[in-house]
Each structure stands twice: as C-alpha cells, then as structure tokens.
Amino acid sequence: MAAVEASGSDGKEQGIETSVTYYRLEEVAKRNSLEELWLVIHGRVYDVTRFLNEHPGGEEVLLEQAGVDASESFEDVGHSTDAREMLKQYYIGDVHPSDLKPQSGNK
Numbered sequence: 001m002a003a004v005e006a007s008g009s010d011g012k013e014q015g016i017e018t019s020v021t022y023y024r025l026e027e028v029a030k031r032n033s034l035e036e037l038w039l040v041i042h043g044r045v046y047d048v049t050r051f052l053n054e055h056p057g058g059e060e061v062l063l064e065q066a067g068v069d070a071s072e073s074f075e076d077v078g079h080s081t082d083a084r085e086m087l088k089q090y091y092i093g094d095v096h097p098s099d100l101k102p103q104s105g106n107k
C-alpha cells in the first residue's frame with residue numbers, strides 16, 4: 001500500500017524542521033538554581049528543572065552541574081540508553097557555535 005502523505009498543508013511547512021535555538025553559555029550559566037536549571041550535554045542545552053525531583057541519581061548531582069557543561073559527569077555515570085532517550089524531553093536548543101569547545105586539543 002502506498003503511504004499517504006499528510007494532507008491539509010498549504011505546502012509552506014513541508015520538509016524537515018531545521019530551526020534550532022542557540023544559547024550562549026552565558027545564558028545557560030544563569031539557570032543554575034532549583035527554580036530554573038539548565039545544563040549542557042554534548043553541545044546541547046537541556047532544561048532539567050522539572051526533572052530535578054525525578055532524577056534517579058538525585059537532584060544534588062544535577063545542581064552541581066547546573067548551568068555548566070555536564071557531558072563528562074553524565075558519561076562518567078554510565079547512564080543507560082533509557083537515560084539518554086530521556087534527554088530528548090528536556091532538550092531546548094544547542095550551544096551557540098561560538099561557545100563550542102574545539103573538538104581537538106582537549107585537556
């Protein structure tokens with residue numbers, strides 16, 4: 001059976017959604033409290049405010065990483081595939097390209 005394309009569109013919104021919101025690390029750094037808590041994992045910005053009291057690893061560890069790049073801590077824990085899947089729910093945008101660390105020369 002042929003797949004039926006979604007109809008009812010005026011054609012302007014076809015294709016892949018490509019708009020990405022970029023955040024400066026400066027912006028992320030301000031969200032470092034229980035009221036608003038963002039963190040960065042692998043160049044992506046996550047708003048984990050509503051996840052704080054659901055995190056199986058506790059809210060304290062998230063607070064420690066509040067407003068900063070938590071990639072290393074996130075990986076050190078060896079989070080499950082499930083945990084990685086959960087990230088999507090909290091994704092709000094990408095780190096601004098100017099704020100990304102160079103890929104090489106990591107200390």
Ligand code: HEM
Pocket residue numbers: 046048051055056057058061062065070073074077078079080081082083084086087090
């Ligand atoms: C949005 C980001 C995060 C999500 C969605 C997340 C999710 C989870 C989940 C689902 C678990 C249960 C075990 C598993 O499935 O792997 C877990 C455990 C844990 N997480 Fe996270 N986590 C996040 C960020 C972090 C960060 C930044 C840290 C920093 C250290 C951290 C530390 C831990 C620890 C210590 C545990 C407990 C491990 C254990 O008891 O074996 N998590 N997390």
